[in-house]
Amino acid sequence: MDDWVAELRGGRPEAAWDLCLARYRRLIFSAIRHYAQDYDDVMDIFARVCEALRADDLRRLRCYVDQPDHRARFSTWLVTVVRHLTVDWFRHRDGRRRLSTVAARLPPLQRRIFEHVFLDRRSHVEAYELIRANGTSGLTFGEFLVELRATYAVVIDGRRGRVLRELAGPPPPLPPPEAADDGEPAERRELVQQLLGSLSAQDRVALELHIVEELPAEQIARVLGLPNAKAVYNRVHRALAVLRARLAQGGLQRHDV
Amino acid sequence: MPDPDPLDALRDALGATPAPEARTPDCLDDDTVAALAAGTIDAAARVHALSHLATCPRCRHAVASVARALADPAVAREVAVAERGGRRLRYGVALSAAAGVLLLLVGPRLLDLGRPVHRAPPPTGAVPVPASPVGVVADADTLRWVAVPGADRYRVTLFDAPGAVLYETQLADTVAVLPDSLVLVPGRPYLWKVEARTGWDRWSPSELVEFSLAPLRGAPQ
Ligand SMILES: [Zn+2]
Numbered sequence: 001m002d003d004w005v006a007e008l009r010g011g012r013p014e015a016a017w018d019l020c021l022a023r024y025r026r027l028i029f030s031a032i033r034h035y036a037q038d039y040d041d042v043m044d045i046f047a048r049v050c051e052a053l054r055a056d057d058l059r060r061l062r063c064y065v066d067q068p069d070h071r072a073r074f075s076t077w078l079v080t081v082v083r084h085l086t087v088d089w090f091r092h093r094d095g096r097r098r099l100s101t102v103a104a105r106l107p108p109l110q111r112r113i114f115e116h117v118f119l120d121r122r123s124h125v126e127a128y129e130l131i132r133a134n135g136t137s138g139l140t141f142g143e144f145l146v147e148l149r150a151t152y153a154v155v156i157d158g159r160r161g162r163v164l165r166e167l168a169g170p171p172p173p174l175p176p177p178e179a180a181d182d183g184e185p186a187e188r189r190e191l192v193q194q195l196l197g198s199l200s201a202q203d204r205v206a207l208e209l210h211i212v213e214e215l216p217a218e219q220i221a222r223v224l225g226l227p228n229a230k231a232v233y234n235r236v237h238r239a240l241a242v243l244r245a246r247l248a249q250g251g252l253q254r255h256d257v
Numbered sequence: 258m259p260d261p262d263p264l265d266a267l268r269d270a271l272g273a274t275p276a277p278e279a280r281t282p283d284c285l286d287d288d289t290v291a292a293l294a295a296g297t298i299d300a301a302a303r304v305h306a307l308s309h310l311a312t313c314p315r316c317r318h319a320v321a322s323v324a325r326a327l328a329d330p331a332v333a334r335e336v337a338v339a340e341r342g343g344r345r346l347r348y349g350v351a352l353s354a355a356a357g358v359l360l361l362l363v364g365p366r367l368l369d370l371g372r373p374v375h376r377a378p379p380p381t382g383a384v385p386v387p388a389s390p391v392g393v394v395a396d397a398d399t400l401r402w403v404a405v406p407g408a409d410r411y412r413v414t415l416f417d418a419p420g421a422v423l424y425e426t427q428l429a430d431t432v433a434v435l436p437d438s439l440v441l442v443p444g445r446p447y448l449w450k451v452e453a454r455t456g457w458d459r460w461s462p463s464e465l466v467e468f469s470l471a472p473l474r475g476a477p478q
Binding site: 070076204226 | 288289291295302311314317320325327329335460
């Protein structure tokens with residue numbers, strides 16, 4: 001048993017914390033730095049992580065240690081906890097204030113998009129509706145998407161780019177066909193959502209991780225329990241072929257009506 | 258009007274899902290998110306977790322995010338060091354010449370910030386080694402591997418070539434007998450691996466090995 005776990009089980013949280021921190025300090029820092037590159041951000045988040053882990057006599061650590069069985073190793077569990085704490089820090093008071101300095105450099109429309117999507121975590125469609133309802137009623141969804149993409153490009157390229165991508169989710173898809181402003185895309189989107197619902201959970205997750213999250217195939221293999229990247233590509237291509245075929249069918253049926 | 262490529266429609270539809278939302282009661286706990294991202298989750302728990310991931314953009318995003326973090330070389334290095342109990346490998350390689358001299362004078366302890374103050378060395382990075390079946394074999398009703406000192410449990414997984422899990426079990430022994438219900442087709446490739454539990458929170462995986470049953474010749478018997 002690890003020394004810090006023995007101290008924790010022996011009811012000595014202070015000693016347990018010292019040992020735990022000595023062993024995992026560098027891992028905690030590396031996980032924070034994966035998301036945040038600004039020195040001041042990193043130091044503030046580290047303080048926040050320590051505070052959260054130490055709260056209530058190491059309650060989080062005790063809960064983890066007391067679990068009868070573990071699915072993850074402690075080190076990977078810790079990376080997960082640090083990731084959540086980091087993202088939360090940016091969503092709240094101090095982190096939010098730091099991020100709002102990013103907005104100051106943007107033109108007015110992009111600044112509003114930034115606030116809705118990155119700070120208030122609105123979906124792209126919600127952000128569009130909000131902006132239209134507040135004095136920009138002439139803005140088409142196609143024009144909005146162009147501005148949205150430009151906003152992503154600027155802020156994700158910057159010093160806080162990685163965490164901003166965490167906060168806002170994946171960037172918008174590539175430019176849609178010209179028909180973006182009529183009713184069709186919404187209809188098609190609904191059809192695609194239905195078709196996705198008909199896939200197996202493993203196929204659907206494979207597609208989403210590949211297309212939306214743009215996760216490398218090797219990492220998708222680990223998540224899905226597939227032996228290698230090739231198995232992921234096979235699965236994704238097969239699922240896409242099925243969707244394409246069904247989408248083409250669905251499209252035909254709609255035009256026939 | 259030009260007919261849009263269905264793949265564009267798919268990207269459009271997938272990308273239009275709402276940004277990560279608030280946690281629901283069904284959302285995955287940190288242990289499960291971590292185990293999915295690291296690939297250490299067992300097959301039954303994975304099936305359950307994937308059915309949630311299929312419909313929850315929030316958890317999907319969290320798993321993808323942690324998977325990316327774990328693949329970051331700086332994080333992976335620190336995970337590996339932590340798994341070895343804080344002992345760093347190859348001190349000299351990463352150090353400047355001056356630091357190397359200092360190291361000779363004071364020993365590694367002062368330079369090694371991640372090292373715990375006192376602890377017994379944990380089992381070193383020993384991994385189980387699959388013994389049989391490997392390659393083309395006459396039969397394969399059992400999976401055998403070489404024991405890892407200190408391991409108290411093993412988890413064995415058998416896949417077909419496309420990667421579906423055919424069989425998984427946990428046991429203390431180093432031999433797993435495949436159930437009769439599992440029919441392996443001669444000539445078809447299969448893959449298997451075994452993980453050894455070497456610490457209270459730690460599974461060490463073997464390499465993934467491939468085998469196939471020798472094709473049948475003529476009529477049986
Ligand atoms: Zn969820």
